[in-house]
Amino acid sequence: MKTPISIGMLFSSEGSYRTVSRAMRDGAMLALEEVNDDSRFDFELRPHVQDPRGVPAAYPECALRLLSDQRIKHVVGCYTSSSRKEIIPSFEKYDALLWYPSHYEGFETNDNVIYTGAAPNHHVLPLMDYVLRYVGRDIYCIGSNYVWAWENNRIVRELTQVNSGRILGERYLQVHDCEVGRIIEEIIERRPSFVLNMLIGESSYAFYRAFAEAREAHPELKDTVIGSCTLCEPELAEIGPAACAGHVSSSVYFSSITTSANRAFVAAYRRRFGANVMPSADAEASYNTIHLLARALAGAEPSDIESVKANLYGATFQAPQGRVSIDSENNHSFLTPRLGVSRSDGTFEIIREWSEPVRPDPYLVWADGSGISTSDGTGGQELNRRPTLRVIR
Amino acid sequence: MIFCGAGRDRGVLTQQLQRLGITPIAFDPASDPPDDEGFDLAFIDVESARQTPRFERLFQSLDLPVLALLGSDAPSSVDWVIEQGVSGYIVKPIRGTGILASLVIACHAFEESRANARAIGELRRRLKARQLVCSAALRIVESFHVTEQEAFQVLQICSMERRIAVEDLSAMIVSGELPVPALGADVKTRIFNVGESQ
Numbered sequence A: 001m002k003t004p005i006s007i008g009m010l011f012s013s014e015g016s017y018r019t020v021s022r023a024m025r026d027g028a029m030l031a032l033e034e035v036n037d038d039s040r041f042d043f044e045l046r047p048h049v050q051d052p053r054g055v056p057a058a059y060p061e062c063a064l065r066l067l068s069d070q071r072i073k074h075v076v077g078c079y080t081s082s083s084r085k086e087i088i089p090s091f092e093k094y095d096a097l098l099w100y101p102s103h104y105e106g107f108e109t110n111d112n113v114i115y116t117g118a119a120p121n122h123h124v125l126p127l128m129d130y131v132l133r134y135v136g137r138d139i140y141c142i143g144s145n146y147v148w149a150w151e152n153n154r155i156v157r158e159l160t161q162v163n164s165g166r167i168l169g170e171r172y173l174q175v176h177d178c179e180v181g182r183i184i185e186e187i188i189e190r191r192p193s194f195v196l197n198m199l200i201g202e203s204s205y206a207f208y209r210a211f212a213e214a215r216e217a218h219p220e221l222k223d224t225v226i227g228s229c230t231l232c233e234p235e236l237a238e239i240g241p242a243a244c245a246g247h248v249s250s251s252v253y254f255s256s257i258t259t260s261a262n263r264a265f266v267a268a269y270r271r272r273f274g275a276n277v278m279p280s281a282d283a284e285a286s287y288n289t290i291h292l293l294a295r296a297l298a299g300a301e302p303s304d305i306e307s308v309k310a311n312l313y314g315a316t317f318q319a320p321q322g323r324v325s326i327d328s329e330n331n332h333s334f335l336t337p338r339l340g341v342s343r344s345d346g347t348f349e350i351i352r353e354w355s356e357p358v359r360p361d362p363y364l365v366w367a368d369g370s371g372i373s374t375s376d377g378t379g380g381q382e383l384n385r386r387p388t389l390r391v392i393r
Numbered sequence B: 001m002i003f004c005g006a007g008r009d010r011g012v013l014t015q016q017l018q019r020l021g022i023t024p025i026a027f028d029p030a031s032d033p034p035d036d037e038g039f040d041l042a043f044i045d046v047e048s049a050r051q052t053p054r055f056e057r058l059f060q061s062l063d064l065p066v067l068a069l070l071g072s073d074a075p076s077s078v079d080w081v082i083e084q085g086v087s088g089y090i091v092k093p094i095r096g097t098g099i100l101a102s103l104v105i106a107c108h109a110f111e112e113s114r115a116n117a118r119a120i121g122e123l124r125r126r127l128k129a130r131q132l133v134c135s136a137a138l139r140i141v142e143s144f145h146v147t148e149q150e151a152f153q154v155l156q157i158c159s160m161e162r163r164i165a166v167e168d169l170s171a172m173i174v175s176g177e178l179p180v181p182a183l184g185a186d187v188k189t190r191i192f193n194v195g196e197s198q
Helices: A018-035 A058-069 A079-095 A122-134 A146-162 A181-190 A201-217 A218-223 A233-239 A260-273 A281-297 A305-312 B006-017 B047-048 B053-061 B073-085 B099-144 B148-164 B166-175 B179-197
Strands: A003-010 A043-050 A072-078 A097-100 A111-114 A138-145 A166-173 A194-198 A225-228 A248-250 A314-319 A323-324 A338-342 A348-352 B040-045 B065-071 B088-091
Touching: A003 A018, A003 A058, A003 A281, A018 A043, A018 A233, A018 A260, A018 A281, A043 A058, A043 A260, A043 A281, A058 A072, A058 A079, A072 A281, A079 A097, A079 A111, A079 A146, A079 A281, A097 A281, A097 A305, A122 A146, A122 A194, A122 A225, A122 A248, A122 A338, A122 A348, A138 A146, A138 A181, A138 A201, A146 A166, A146 A194, A146 B073, A166 A181, A181 A201, A194 A201, A194 B073, A201 A218, A201 A225, A225 A323, A260 A281, A260 B040, A281 A305, A281 A314, A281 A323, B006 B099, B040 B047, B047 B053, B047 B073, B065 B073, B065 B099, B088 B099, B099 B148, B099 B179, B148 B166
Parallel strands: A003 A043, A003 A072, A072 A097, A097 A111, A138 A166, A138 A194, A194 A225, A225 A248, B040 B065, B065 B088
Antiparallel strands: A248 A338, A314 A323, A338 A348
């Protein structure tokens, strides 16, 4: 008889970013079932699901139901930074752990949060390293009007200026806003070599579709590359095959990774959620989170979060993306950065990947100012090349 | 004035301000910007403010201590706060403790900054007028064959007697409104007095 341990799940099934959030919930549920079937664990994880439906004000209420009413100590959830920040005070008050499985903009470390998604040195720095080296230096930034886009666009502005590039424009839309016409007009007029897309959810899908139409009407846009740190497989399906191909995404996970661990993960995910779906970076992050949580709970008192964290800092998990673990210094994860180019079949061709997990740097204190890694010594000489998006192994 | 969406942070801040005898009036991104400018203090939530351009003009026109409600250490947020020239900040999630200290420090910083701005303005004005004073002194030197030091002392004493600033007297001399020969009697007397005082 396994001992039950209650785990909170806090994901939105509705709202602008529901596609990503549902994938996160699915990844967590799959891992939870695997843990419960695993004879190495003498406990059973029991999910308690709360659904804030994409309403920011509902997150604190949902969190309180889990922490106060049900006295749960471990909650996996949140996608946006604003929702995470809304509920952190409750986790401090009830001395609980929020397991946050989303990439985010960094500049935070909280003792009551385990950050299992990518930090800025895992997503925006690798993307800009590639862009400034192979795509171009005339850059146009767009984003959803909150801290995720503000901060990443700031990083990109600084990297671009240091590398003698130009920011041709910077535009923001509210999270639900799909009126992308003005942005498209400016891109046609200014013809950037690279568009950094920090829009999230439906705004982003509307932009990709409108850009595909604009490219049909304006062939001069054929060399303009769009890059993102969020674009993932379920979103390619949302955007549709006519508009989803040829875009760069910086991510620690793509479903097309060829390791046996990932093949098993993709197969299990499709068995569980449908033969037509593909797991995404967000689904994988949630999946990894539950597996790390299970390893941290083994032999620890679940309600004593310090003992759980002590276990966690010594744990590793052979994840679909490769080995993952937590840095005890900042509660963020060692992850493996990759760049992919989207295909019309809703998957990514991986064009770059790091050979081993990269230590998290949430405050970007170890990054050099240029953002350009010096590993291959090519410097800025190749910056004028147009994007051939070749496979770099 | 509190500009912050309804929720825990606004609740804590409102309650603590009331305890301190301050009457808070809350606005959120859905509100219309207030016409009444009779506020003594402003608390502005950084994320909400950045998302609400309708309030931008109001925030820029505030001539009172402004405290930013800062929910992120991200440099882009911190840069925005610095650009606004606020007098202080409170970190979110807001706790009751520390609000009074932040408030007092912000009011002090605002008053000090305002006094410094006034002093700097006055010094700039005087620096700008320095050229006029020099020109006026040179005219006195040329007209009466006195030393530069004597000319400056004449300007100083004449301005005191006429109860106008040295800079204004100099402007009158340079513009010709007060002809230099009109200072003749004064110059004779002052040189004598200056000589005696030395």
